[in-house]
Amino acid sequence: MPAQLLQIAAAPDLVDQVYRALHDAISSGSLAPGERITQEDLARRLAVSRQPVLQALRLLKKDGFVLDAPGRGLLVAPLDVDWMHKVYQVRGALDVLAARLAAAQRHRIDPKLIERGRRAARGRSVEAMIEADAAFHHAIYAASGNLLIAQSADQHWRHLRRAMGAVLQSVPQRESLWDEHEAIAKAIAAGNVDRAARLSDAHVTQAAQTLGTRLAARLSAHANQGSTA
Incomplete structure (x- = not known):
């Protein structure tokens, strides 16, 4: 007799x-860091029942995007510079490895x-900026031929998207980042493994x-505003 499985509620x-x-x-800041959120309000705003919101919030809490609020409910997790630095360290290692493997195959991005x-x-x-950046780097992950790189990077990109959304609008050298991307792509296509790795490392280091x-x-700035309010 087959084992009984629990039914999925949503x-x-x-x-x-x-x-x-x-x-x-x-990620976009529509739900700001430190903002209190409730299951009921989110369900109303998304025009869905409370059950899928509850399950999504549990996943977001597990992934570190929301925290328990004092008293009752949840709040959007504050941005943490030290945490983002650690995320970039891991991402950098993955990007360099992916670039090396992709260059070894002379892959054309x-x-x-x-x-x-x-x-x-x-x-x-x-x-659109974040999606384009993520698409380029994921293309290199795919070109590496190692599925574990993309799987590992996906977890970190969830946090990277949030930090990028917080500051990218004010970065004046946005287009020059794509000069760096193009140089990485050319090194990969030329099969220059060391150059592709070096450019990838420099790109991530500068971005971090x-x-x-x-x-x-x-x-x-936000802290100063709060202290003078």
């Missing part, structure tokens, strides 16, 4: 949709990804420094 795809909608709102990124950099949509500086300044 369709998995709906829970995933709610998770992504809330994660996008947290689709130039349309770079064109898409340059268009996004000239626009005002932070979401820029993001950390601007994120720290933003958090300091």
Whole structure:
């Protein structure tokens, strides 16, 4: 006799949709760091029942995007510069490995990804900038031929998207980032393993420094506003 399994209370795809909608709102700042949130209010705003919201919030809490609020309910987790630095350290190691493996195969990254990124950099949509950046780097992960790289990186990109959303709008050198991306892609296509790795390492290191500086300044400004309110 087959074992009895517990019934799923809500369709998995709906829970995933709610998770992504809330994660996008947290990443864009629509749900701000430290903001209190309730299951009932989110269900009303998303026009869904409370059950998928509850399950999505449990996943977001597990992933570190929401925390228990004092008293009752939840709040959006504050941004943490030290935590983001650690995330970038891991991402950097994965990016360098992926670039090496992709270059060893002389993989040609689709130039349309770079064109898409340059268009996004000239626009005002932070979401489009983040999606283009993620698409380029995930193309390198796929080109590496090692599925574990993309699987490992996905977990960290969830946090990276949030930090990028917080500061990317104010970064003046957005398009120059795509010069760096193009140089990495050319090194990979040429099969220059060492150059591809070196450029990838420099790219992530600079991105981490820029993001950390601007994120720290933003958090300091918010703290000063709070102390004078």
